[in-house]
Ligand SMILES: *[C@@H]1O[C@H](CO)[C@@H](O)[C@H](O)[C@H]1NC(C)=O
Ligand SMILES: *[C@@H]1O[C@H](CO)[C@@H](O)[C@H](O)[C@H]1NC(C)=O
Ligand SMILES: *[C@@H]1O[C@H](CO)[C@@H](O)[C@H](O)[C@H]1NC(C)=O
């Protein structure tokens with residue numbers, strides 16, 4: 001005990017004396033899931049992510065606060081849920097969603113603290129004034145395939161960023177891969193997951209640093225929420241190839257960090273934005289849409305290397321974690337922003353597992369994906385229970401363009417039309433489209449979220465408790481949808497400081 005204390009004190013002194021800058025490298029997969037050796041997928045080859053997990057802490061209960069690309073990225077970078085930062089849906093093109101002009105974000109706050117920020121890859125958030133990176137190579141400056149999937153190009157850009165880094169200044173480098181996102185919708189010539197892009201075959205170009213790994217569709221691991229059909233299996237095989245490319249990109253980045261001499265003072269985080277692009281995954285708040293891979297590897301926290309945490313973690317925790325890591329919790333601007341954050345720093349988890357967080361909850365808020373896909377939902381999840389509130393529950397659940405054209409989904413439609421079995425964990429697409437207002441699942445006995453127990457008498461107090469906690473979170477995060485559906489937020493008895501939900505359906 002004493003020895004360890006002195007060791008820690010000594011290290012602290014050394015750190016203080018050298019006044020070493022402490023940096024962050026945040027790597028994000030795009031629609032990446034648990035297709036990794038370290039998450040017990042024995043087929044998909046991810047040696048570099050596995051090595052990172054070995055050199056860090058792997059998270060078994062990490063969840064996004066929103067299951068859609070731009071909203072998730074905006075939430076990650078602000079620490080605020082979708083309804084509070086304003087990014088209600090996808091940012092690009094006709095979708096045109098933006099965060100609120102005045103919202104504080106990591107690049108904005110860190111810039112004020114003289115921490116250099118860089119982004120390589122998919123940005124997909126705006127307006128630019130709310131996300132002002134110092135070094136930016138994104139879809140706004142060049143082809144998304146180059147900055148998001150060409151791992152040689154990504155390596156070169158990272159090298160440039162690190163080579164031009166002032167060593168007495170800390171940095172935050174955010175590398176947002178576009179892998180392993182689908183691409184059948186935009187670049188069908190490269191395959192369903194762009195798995196052929198740069199593989200050296202005629203017309204595909206070459207990515208010099210990539211050794212493509214190919215998979216046999218008969219051997220892939222089909223997750224329980226994906227139909228076990230040939231169409232789906234072939235897509236998963238392509239997804240794995242693309243995931244293996246991302247993994248090799250992670251290896252290149254770690255090497256760049258080491259070569260530039262920053263490995264010793266850089267916190268490295270890997271996670272993803274939302275669930276995989278299959279039914280019940282992305283755009284859903286079921287676990288396949290919400291649960292995320294996460295690894296944090298720290299050069300100064302050695303206690304829990306190669307361990308797993310089961311602590312309830314939200315992607316809303318990333319911003320507080322970075323503010324903590326950079327030691328700028330107390331700056332005035334940061335303090336003001338931090339007062340609005342509902343997440344928590346994860347650094348203490350790198351030292352020890354909390355004694356008991358059985359009651360700890362993570363929250364989610366979904367509004368749109370595409371502009372047409374208005375399907376607002378709110379959710380609370382503890383280790384044991386999940387409660388989902390489907391605000392527009394009378395509408396059919398909307399299907400996104402990218403999933404719609406996929407063979408997996410077309411096959412499901414064909415089977416439905418032809419009255420053939422779906423070979424799926426739900427019997428009918430109709431059950432997937434039409435959801436009740438409230439869904440409550442006991443994840444201990446029903447991790448697949450099939451058996452809605454909200455009406456069970458024995459669940460009454462659990463339901464009330466979760467509902468109240470969700471309502472309190474909506475209140476704290478100033479959720480404009482707090483009274484939905486059917487309610488209107490109005491001053492009570494004319495008192496502007498006492499807003500309450502007035503029921504418009506009470507007749
Ligand atoms: C590097 O950063 C330090 C501290 O901010 C500053 O004093 C110095 O001028 C910078 N050096 C260069 C070359 O920009
Ligand atoms: C990927 O980037 C490298 C390095 O910039 C380049 O040489 C190569 O042609 C690119 N590959 C593709 C397929 O665009
Ligand atoms: C990193 O730390 C290791 C072990 O503490 C040390 O041998 C090495 O010189 C350090 N490298 C740098 C770049 O500080």
Ligand SMILES: *[C@@H]1O[C@H](CO)[C@@H](O)[C@H](O)[C@H]1NC(C)=O
Pocket residue numbers: 103104336337338339340478
């Ligand atoms: C925090 O929330 C309050 C109330 O909504 C808002 O006025 C303020 O601008 C927010 N602060 C920051 C830093 O976002």
Ligand SMILES: *[C@@H]1O[C@H](CO)[C@@H](O)[C@H](O)[C@H]1NC(C)=O
Pocket residue numbers: 356358
């Ligand atoms: C937390 O939940 C686990 C699993 O249900 C249980 O084994 C453990 O006893 C609980 N801890 C406390 C303090 O209730």
Ligand SMILES: *[C@@H]1O[C@H](CO)[C@@H](O)[C@H](O)[C@H]1NC(C)=O
Pocket residue numbers: 231407408410411414
């Ligand atoms: C679905 O059916 C259409 C029409 O019969 C057919 O052209 C298509 O190939 C089928 N798609 C899949 C994925 O089975």
